Each structure stands twice: as structure tokens, then as C-alpha cells.
Amino acid sequence: MSPRRVDPQARSLLVDIAARLLAEEGPQALSARRVATEAGSSTMxxxxxxxxxxxxxxxxxxxGFARMQAHFDLVRKSADPVADMALFGRAYRHNARTNPHLYSVMFGGSSLAGFSLSEEDRQHGRYTLTHVVECASxxxxxxxxxxTDAELTAHHMWAATHGLVILELxxxxxxxxxxxxxxxTQLVGLMVGAGDSPEAAARSVALSRLRQDEELAGVPAPHPEAVPG
Structure with a gap:
């Protein structure tokens, strides 16, 4: 008998289920049997x-970072780099709101107790900031x-937006x-804090809001939590 084929979507679906369990119930809920049961599948x-x-x-x-990168990739480079920067902030928030369970565990911390991330794993996350650094430049x-420090500016944008998103979720x-x-108001404040004028920052942030629906509409929706197999 030939080996049973596994649905190619199973990988992503299992990730979503495991992220929800971690976010809602903590690491004690995460076992192969529990994830498989939630998925309606075997542990294989x-x-x-x-x-x-x-x-x-x-x-x-x-x-989690791959989905964030997918959001960032949709931001088009325009003649207004500050509007582009604001749109990266919108993309970041949109990703978190679209994938709340992934977002709540992707930065590690207590939710990953018993499971350790390597420096390579964290570098994988830092890499997603490349687009933001380039935009700051x-x-x-x-x-x-x-x-004059584009990388520091990108980190400031990341830290501030991350803080707001955590409070929102x-x-x-x-x-x-x-x-x-x-x-x-935070978006305008961040741009002014980086050196932009209040008037120019407000115009660029308003422009980014108009661009949001069109440019971020192409992100695939999360998978429903069901896994054949």
C-alpha cells in the first residue's frame, strides 16, 4: 500500500491551531495529541x-514573521517615503489583527515556556525590518x-507600533x-519625532490611510482551523 498523502495545507493549519492553543491556554495545552485532536487528524x-x-x-x-513579511511586501514604493513609512505601520497592525494568535506568541517570552528559540530564529524575525530600514533611509x-541613523529609526517605529498593538490585542x-x-495620532507623532514637520507628517499619514485598503487587500486570509488526515 502506498503511503497516505498529507494535505499540503496541513502544515499552515497546524501552525494556526498550535498558536491559538499557546495564546489562549499556555504551553501546558500544547501536546501532539491535543493539537491533533483540535485538528481532527492523527499525530502523524x-x-x-x-x-x-x-x-x-x-x-x-x-x-508569524513570514505573514508579516507578506504584508510588508505589499507596500509600494511611492514618491512620498513618509507615507510609505506610515503604511508599513498600518501593514504591521493589520498583520497582528489578522493573525492575533500567531502574533501573541511569535516574540517568545513566557508563552513559549518549555520551548526555546535560537538566535537564528530571532534573526529570522529581525530580517523583516529590512524594508522599514530602507524606507527610513x-x-x-x-x-x-x-x-541620520535609519536602522535606529526603524527600530523606534517597530517598538512604538508593537507596543500599541499589544495593548490593542x-x-x-x-x-x-x-x-x-x-x-x-501615534503615526504622526513618530514621523514628527524623526524630524518631519507636523503639517507634512499629517498629510503623509492621511495619504497612507487612503492607500491602505488598496495595497493591503492582497494578503491571504488565515486558514480555517481544520486539517484533513
Whole structure:
């Protein structure tokens, strides 16, 4: 009898299920049997695709950053680099809101207790900042940002946006200082903090908002949580 073929979508679906279990119930919920049960499958795909649970946890992190990269790749380079930078912030937030379970565990910490990430794994995540660094360089070259350190500027953008997204996913931000309001004003503040004028920053952020629906519409939706097999 020939070996049973595993659905090619199973890998991504198992990652989504494992991420949800980690985010909602913690590492104690993550076992091969529990993931397989949630997936409606045998445990075989876990070992076929990931070599075990440690490999599955590592793949959650890699998949999380891959989806973030997919969002960043949709941001088109325009004549307004500050609008492009703001749109990277929108792409980052959109990714987190679209993949909340992946996002909540992809940076490690207590949710990965018992499963360790290597420096190589973390470097895999840092690599996604390449587009943002390049955009910061363009903002500097255009005279919009006063800073001369594009990489530091990109890290500031990352840290600030990440902080807001974590609060948003935790449902800490409520009216009148809800996530949408805070995010829009934060984007302007970040651009001004990097050296842009308040008026120019506000115009570019407004432009990025108009571009968002068109440019970020091509990101595939997450898989439903069902795995044949």
C-alpha cells in the first residue's frame, strides 16, 4: 500500500491551531495529541512536517514573521517615503489583527515556556525590518527625517507600533483613546519625532490611510482551523 498523502495545507493549519492553543491556554495545552485532536487528524502530520513539538513551536514564530513579511511586501514604493513609512505601520497592525494568535506568541517570552528559540530564529524575525530600514533611509535622503541613523529609526517605529498593538490585542484601549485614535495620532507623532514637520507628517499619514485598503487587500486570509488526515 502506498503511503497516505498529507494535505499540503496541513502544515499552515497546524501552525494556526498550535498558536491559538499557546495564546489562549499556555504551553501546558500544547501536546501532539491535543493539537491533533483540535485538528481532527492523527499525530502523524506533526512529525511529518515539524519533527515534533519543538519544531512546531519554532514554525509558529517563523510563520508569524513570514505573514508579516507578506504584508510588508505589499507596500509600494511611492514618491512620498513618509507615507510609505506610515503604511508599513498600518501593514504591521493589520498583520497582528489578522493573525492575533500567531502574533501573541511569535516574540517568545513566557508563552513559549518549555520551548526555546535560537538566535537564528530571532534573526529570522529581525530580517523583516529590512524594508522599514530602507524606507527610513529614503525619508532621510528626502530631507523629511532629521535623524541620520535609519536602522535606529526603524527600530523606534517597530517598538512604538508593537507596543500599541499589544495593548490593542489585550483590549486595553477604549474610547476616547481607542486603538484607532491612538494609532493615527501615534503615526504622526513618530514621523514628527524623526524630524518631519507636523503639517507634512499629517498629510503623509492621511495619504497612507487612503492607500491602505488598496495595497493591503492582497494578503491571504488565515486558514480555517481544520486539517484533513
Amino acid at each position: 502530520p506533526l512529525y511529518t512536517h515539524f519533527g515534533g513539538m519543538s519544531g512546531l513551536v519554532r514554525e509558529i514564530v517563523h510563520e 529614503r525619508c532621510i535622503e528626502a530631507g523629511r527625517f532629521a535623524t 489585550g483590549e486595553y484601549l477604549i474610547p476616547p483613546y481607542d486603538a484607532g485614535h491612538c494609532f493615527e
